[in-house]
Amino acid sequence: MKIKDLFIDPSKSMSEKDIADARAVMTQDSLIRMVWVIVILFILTVLPIIFLINSFSLGEWETIPAYFYYFCLYSFRMLIMAVFFIVALRSRKKDASGLPQRMLICIFTGYILFDGTVSGILMQLFDGGITTYVIAVMLVSALLYHPKKTISIMLPASFIFLFVGILLLQKNVRILYGQSVNGLFTISIAWVISRFVYNSRMRDLFSQFTITRQTKELEYCNSMLYERIEGHSSLLEQTNFRLDNELEKKLSWEEKTRRYQDELREIFQVSFFYIKTPMQKVLAYLDHLTKDEADFEPDRKSILLCRNEIHHAEHAALILLDNLGIGMTETPFSPVDLNYVMERILESNSHRLTEMGLSFKYSKLAVILGDKHQCFRLLQGLFDFCLTNPRVADAEAINLSCEFQPSRSYYTIDTGVISDPDKNLRLFSMGQALEEKEKSFNLAFCKKIVEHHGGEMTIGLNDKNGAVVEFYFPKS
Incomplete structure (x- = not known):
């Protein structure tokens, strides 16, 4: 993935349904990770409280007032962690958007940043470090999925709160300057990590949704294709059945044709009468031309033409008989x-x-x-x-x-x-x-x-x- 892709929201190329589904999945993942963070922080908080209780029994609280503030912070943290743990386990999805769960995650993120910021401010009373603040910022940025607007508001707000607290407690200007630069650099890196984690997960879910949708479409196309193949197969069977019936009908007609063939031969003389009349006219005309009269000379060319007409008529008769099935076919x-x-x-x-x-x-x-x-x-x-x-x-x-x-x-x-x-x-x-x-x-x-x-x-x-x-x- 290119560097510029870290700042491009993949949801712009996604449909509203895919965005809603992706956010629901990311909310569930963040909720599970939040539970594990609560358990780890609860365990890590018990040990300092035991140490502080032991310090109180030794009377060190009177000489080091910061122990009292840490004890109050850690006690409050354990109480809050217990509340978050119970609420997270009993959390249920109230609607399709998963809004109550996202609000719970945002509140938990805000508290972690607040706790880390307060711890970083109290560290100014000891060694002047902001290690707890850095850990808290990196923890919520790397493990929890937050939209761009949410993380862009929480990180600067926590840094401002940290800067004000350090400014009130830290008298050394060089340390104040160094912690300010470190805090600013920390939230910048945390913002980049948060965007990288969020966008990567969003692209991954979008790819999964696309593959799932394409798989369903492919299955649907396969089912439709199978139905069409089945339909064409049944149509082909019907066509073959119809052709078989037509063939049987044709064979039956051929049998009937052979059965009536003898009767058809008997009518050839009747059919021949259609050409009998014109041929008789030709012969009558021929007789007229060949009358033995003194003043009449036969037209031999006309006689020849009439004879040709007779031969043509005879040929037509043979063709007619051949079409009736009784001709001279080979x-x-x-x-x-x-x-x-x-x-x-x-x-x-x-x-x-x-x-x-x-x-x-x-x-x-x-x-x-x-x-x-x-x-x-x-x-x-x-x-x-x-x-x-x-x-x-x-x-x-x-x-x-x-x-x-x-x-x-x-x-x-x-x-x-x-x-x-x-x-x-x-x-x-x-x-x-x-x-x-x-x-x-x-x-x-x-x-x-x-x-x-x-x-x-x-x-x-x-x-x-x-x-x-x-x-x-x-x-x-």
């Missing part, structure tokens, strides 16, 4: 038993065959490597083509045969549907098939499925002008 192929697929189709369409009085015969089919849903649509489309188109007279059976060749499985289906070569060329084009009945679209789509599986489909005529569809799949 899905991994797996073994498909066509016998099982055919059995399912016949089970679901047996009432249609009964109503029309038809029969469906087929030989053992192959197991191919392909897409199960597309194979189902292929056979269902061929089945619908046979039942929904005009039939040849006496064609009461639909025959599907399979020929197992080294590199492929070859299928022939005698549909019994009335057809002709010109019509057959139009059935495999999705755009041109729109001129026919909507069910003609099935055959065009079946051709796309066969080609997607690496095969090929053709259509021909039998001897009764009935349509015969032939297609093959590569051997799995």
